[in-house]
Amino acid sequence: MPLANRSRFVIVTLVLAGFSIAPAAPDDPPKSSPSAEARYQAAVKQYEITWSYYKQDRIDSFQVYVWSRFVLESRRELNNRPADRIVALKDHLDRMKKLEALILKIRRLGFGRSSDVGASEYYRLEAEHWLAQARD
Numbered sequence: 300m301p302l303a304n305r306s307r308f309v310i311v312t313l314v315l316a317g318f319s320i321a322p323a324a325p326d327d328p329p330k331s332s333p334s335a336e337a338r339y340q341a342a343v344k345q346y347e348i349t350w351s352y353y354k355q356d357r358i359d360s361f362q363v364y365v366w367s368r369f370v371l372e373s374r375r376e377l378n379n380r381p382a383d384r385i386v387a388l389k390d391h392l393d394r395m396k397k398l399e400a401l402i403l404k405i406r407r408l409g410f411g412r413s414s415d416v417g418a419s420e421y422y423r424l425e426a427e428h429w430l431a432q433a434r435d
Contacts, residue, residue: 335373335377342369346363346367349363350363350366359412360418363398367391367395368391370391371387371391374387375387385433385434391426395422395423403416403419
C-alpha cells in the first residue's frame with residue numbers, strides 16, 4: 300500500500316474509532332479499570348516499536364504521533380489527578396520534541412519528507428499548548 304494511502308487509512312481508522320482530538324478536561328472524574336494498565340502497557344510497547352520503525356524509515360511520522368497520543372490517553376485513564384496529567388503531557392511533549400529533532404536532522408542531511416517538518420512542528424506546538432492549559 301503506498302504511503303499516502305496508508306496515512307489516509309490510519310486517519311480514517313482513527314476517525315471511525317472515535318479518536319479524540321484533545322485530551323480530556325482536567326476535571327474529568329478518574330477512570331480506571333483492570334484493563335487500563337494493560338492498555339497503557341500495550342500503547343507504550345507499540346509506540347516503542349513505531350519509533351524504531353520510523354528511525355528505520357519503514358513508516359511515516361504520523362504513526363509515531365498517533366501512538367504517542369495513545370500512550371498519553373491510556374496513561375490518563377490510569378490516574379487523572381492534575382499532577383499525573385501534567386507528567387503525562389510532559390512525556391508526550393518530550394516524545395514530540397524528539398520526533399521533531401530527528402526530522403530536522405534528517406532534512407538537513409537532504410533526506411526525508413519536507414511535509415514532516417511542518418507536521419512535527421505542529422505536534423510539538425499542540426503538546427506545548429496542552430501542557431500550558433493543564434498548568435493553568
